[in-house]
Amino acid sequence: MRLLVTGGSGFVGGHVLRGMADDGHAVAAVVRGGSDTSRLDTRAQVLVHDGSTEGLHALVAGFRPDAVLHIASKFVAQHQPADIDPLIEANLRFGCQLLDAMSRSGVDAIVDFGTSWQHFHTAPDEPQAYHPVSLYAATKQAFQDLIRFYAEARGLRALTLKLSDTYGPGDTRAKVIALLNRISASGETLAMSPGDQTFNLSHVDDVVGAVRVALARVTAAPAGTVESWAVRGEEQMTLRDFVQLYREVTGRAVDIEWGKRPYRDREVMKPWLGPLLPGWRQQVPLREGLAALVADV
Amino acid sequence: MRLLVTGGSGFVGGHVLRGMADDGHAVAAVVRGGSDTSRLDTRAQVLVHDGSTEGLHALVAGFRPDAVLHIASKFVAQHQPADIDPLIEANLRFGCQLLDAMSRSGVDAIVDFGTSWQHFHTAPDEPQAYHPVSLYAATKQAFQDLIRFYAEARGLRALTLKLSDTYGPGDTRAKVIALLNRISASGETLAMSPGDQTFNLSHVDDVVGAVRVALARVTAAPAGTVESWAVRGEEQMTLRDFVQLYREVTGRAVDIEWGKRPYRDREVMKPWLGPLLPGWRQQVPLREGLAALVADV
Numbered sequence: 001m002r003l004l005v006t007g008g009s010g011f012v013g014g015h016v017l018r019g020m021a022d023d024g025h026a027v028a029a030v031v032r033g034g035s036d037t038s039r040l041d042t043r044a045q046v047l048v049h050d051g052s053t054e055g056l057h058a059l060v061a062g063f064r065p066d067a068v069l070h071i072a073s074k075f076v077a078q079h080q081p082a083d084i085d086p087l088i089e090a091n092l093r094f095g096c097q098l099l100d101a102m103s104r105s106g107v108d109a110i111v112d113f114g115t116s117w118q119h120f121h122t123a124p125d126e127p128q129a130y131h132p133v134s135l136y137a138a139t140k141q142a143f144q145d146l147i148r149f150y151a152e153a154r155g156l157r158a159l160t161l162k163l164s165d166t167y168g169p170g171d172t173r174a175k176v177i178a179l180l181n182r183i184s185a186s187g188e189t190l191a192m193s194p195g196d197q198t199f200n201l202s203h204v205d206d207v208v209g210a211v212r213v214a215l216a217r218v219t220a221a222p223a224g225t226v227e228s229w230a231v232r233g234e235e236q237m238t239l240r241d242f243v244q245l246y247r248e249v250t251g252r253a254v255d256i257e258w259g260k261r262p263y264r265d266r267e268v269m270k271p272w273l274g275p276l277l278p279g280w281r282q283q284v285p286l287r288e289g290l291a292a293l294v295a296d297v
Numbered sequence: 298m299r300l301l302v303t304g305g306s307g308f309v310g311g312h313v314l315r316g317m318a319d320d321g322h323a324v325a326a327v328v329r330g331g332s333d334t335s336r337l338d339t340r341a342q343v344l345v346h347d348g349s350t351e352g353l354h355a356l357v358a359g360f361r362p363d364a365v366l367h368i369a370s371k372f373v374a375q376h377q378p379a380d381i382d383p384l385i386e387a388n389l390r391f392g393c394q395l396l397d398a399m400s401r402s403g404v405d406a407i408v409d410f411g412t413s414w415q416h417f418h419t420a421p422d423e424p425q426a427y428h429p430v431s432l433y434a435a436t437k438q439a440f441q442d443l444i445r446f447y448a449e450a451r452g453l454r455a456l457t458l459k460l461s462d463t464y465g466p467g468d469t470r471a472k473v474i475a476l477l478n479r480i481s482a483s484g485e486t487l488a489m490s491p492g493d494q495t496f497n498l499s500h501v502d503d504v505v506g507a508v509r510v511a512l513a514r515v516t517a518a519p520a521g522t523v524e525s526w527a528v529r530g531e532e533q534m535t536l537r538d539f540v541q542l543y544r545e546v547t548g549r550a551v552d553i554e555w556g557k558r559p560y561r562d563r564e565v566m567k568p569w570l571g572p573l574l575p576g577w578r579q580q581v582p583l584r585e586g587l588a589a590l591v592a593d594v
Contacts, residue, residue: 092439
């Protein structure tokens with residue numbers, strides 16, 4: 001297939017781009033003008049977007065993909081006023097330009113990424129009920145409303161993968177593993193929340209696996225199909241338990257003062273356990289993925 | 298009350314601004330820099346927004362409204378690629394800036410406007426199910442997702458009025474009444490669709506009445522309440538029947554060739570009949586409103 005990928009310069013997008021090229025697909029990466037493309041997989045055709053709707057349409061029409069993997073996203077855990085324009089720009093304006101360019105070019109299949117944070121809480125009989133943790137999550141939900149227009153009016157087929165936390169090689173984000181690596185190296189003591197929040201981690205290879213399944217599913221779906229499915233790690237654990245696992249796997253000491261910081265506003269204490277993508281299962285157990293990761297560092 | 302109004306330079310917003318000032322409220326109109334403010338009600342304090350989140354926050358914090366009436370909107374019946382950026386800008390970015398500015402200023406009540414076009418079709422047991430007619434309608438639905446974040450995370454109280462078509466004095470939009478006025482004056486023959494689409498019209502005075510009811514309701518609601526309600530004309534009629542009514546009320550001849558044009562894509566043949574705003578009823582019958590309107594022209 002010919003696949004157009006957004007967000008290919010990022011952690012998850014970079015792994016997806018590489019995985020799709022490994023599978024033999026012809027891949028193109030849409031990047032903004034001025035982006036650092038040095039980390040992009042060299043097999044990807046680089047398409048530089050000037051920011052306009054017309055410009056994006058020309059790129060999509062020129063590459064003629066069979067499907068789009070829309071991974072570009074602006075993430076903010078707790079937004080500040082200055083984050084609003086970038087959130088709207090990345091998660092809604094660019095996405096809408098993309099959907100429109102696809103529709104005008106006859107490209108009718110998209111896999112995009114939502115977040116478990118669209119579901120701060122849900123009832124068992126309504127696993128997809130929308131209760132956002134953050135404004136970031138709200139922009140993800142809003143994008144799904146734009147997708148629905150293109151699905152119902154133009155026949156777009158769309159599959160949204162709602163991710164929880166991810167980890168893996170090459171992750172430069174300031175996430176918990178990076179934090180633990182840092183304090184184990186420096187010997188500093190870290191003040192943390194009480195640590196009873198339960199969460200899960202997906203290895204990025206498993207996310208790439210989910211994209212493979214999603215791609216097969218969305219390109220076989222009838223016109224107008226809109227679906228969303230969860231992708232998450234199997235091991236549900238508290239932050240305290242995770243730190244203990246890190247100690248065991250790495251043999252490193254990490255010094256944490258639990259309870260010295262409050263939980264953040266709308267801290268997710270129990271993760272969303274919505275329906276998993278059919279036909280996909282985690283392949284990388286957390287202990288194994290973590291061991292491989294720290295062996296690399 | 299102190300009321301901050303967006304869209305006060307427009308048709309509906311102008312009538313709402315005047316109506317709120319008539320009721321004795323202190324009103325302020327947020328306008329973009331460079332806007333024509335000559336038609337704004339002179340009792341309104343004019344607040345010029347520079348387009349930034351911080352700039353809007355300063356205006357909201359300075360005026361300290363008790364509630365916001367968010368009427369500014371970009372409407373496009375059938376969008377072209379060039380409409381995407383303006384749709385996102387007006388209906389999502391500006392709205393999100395406004396919600397954030399309110400949240401930071403402790404302003405916790407908003408009345409905003411949705412559209413019956415969020416519901417191309419619905420089932421009786423799910424009158425609010427989302428099926429957009431147009432991308433415009435999709436941006437309206439998307440904005441409701443942003444509202445939900447501010448409601449659940451920050452205690453915002455929000456009431457969305459979903460309007461059908463509106464009419465009344467001072468309407469400069471290219472709507473059906475303006476069209477009929479034009480061809481009755483020029484004597485030209487107008488090619489139209491078969492004309493069997495059923496619709497309804499609300500007089501703008503009734504919309505202002507609905508805003509009064511909504512304002513009382515939203516400011517009495519518990520923190521975090523999110524509601525949406527329909528506001529529509531009581532007389533459901535086909536376009537053909539409406540043209541006949543126009544002839545009767547005005548005594549004017551209008552020459553129409555029915556069926557010379559196709560229905561447009563996703564023409565709404567049956568209007569959404571979702572639940573009406575409690576405590577509100579139409580006061581201006583269509584025949585009466587139309588007679589008053591054409592007497593003015």
